[in-house]
Amino acid sequence: MTVRDLVRRFSSSPPVLAATSAATLATAVTGSLATDVESRWYRRRELPPWQPPRLAFPVVWTTLYLDIAVTSAATLTRLRRTDPRTRVVSGSRSA
Numbered sequence: 001m002t003v004r005d006l007v008r009r010f011s012s013s014p015p016v017l018a019a020t021s022a023a024t025l026a027t028a029v030t031g032s033l034a035t036d037v038e039s040r041w042y043r044r045r046e047l048p049p050w051q052p053p054r055l056a057f058p059v060v061w062t063t064l065y066l067d068i069a070v071t072s073a074a075t076l077t078r079l080r081r082t083d084p085r086t087r088v089v090s091g092s093r094s095a
Contacts, residue, residue, distance in 0.1 A: 017073040024069040028061070
């Protein structure tokens, strides 16, 4: 899938992408506020030798959360177009 395909897919549903992005951002912020990697418990843990470096985590989690938001928006958009029962849930009451 190209960037042009993504733009075309979401051009008719920016509110869905905005909603999934907001929900994903709220989840990411909540998770980061609830995590304390400097805690005594975490520092005492015996970490495996294959644990990635600390710098990898923000890159990987940001990419993962971005993928979750876009995939969720694509799924909701497709459902809204193909299943009339989801129209009320996604905010569009017209058939």
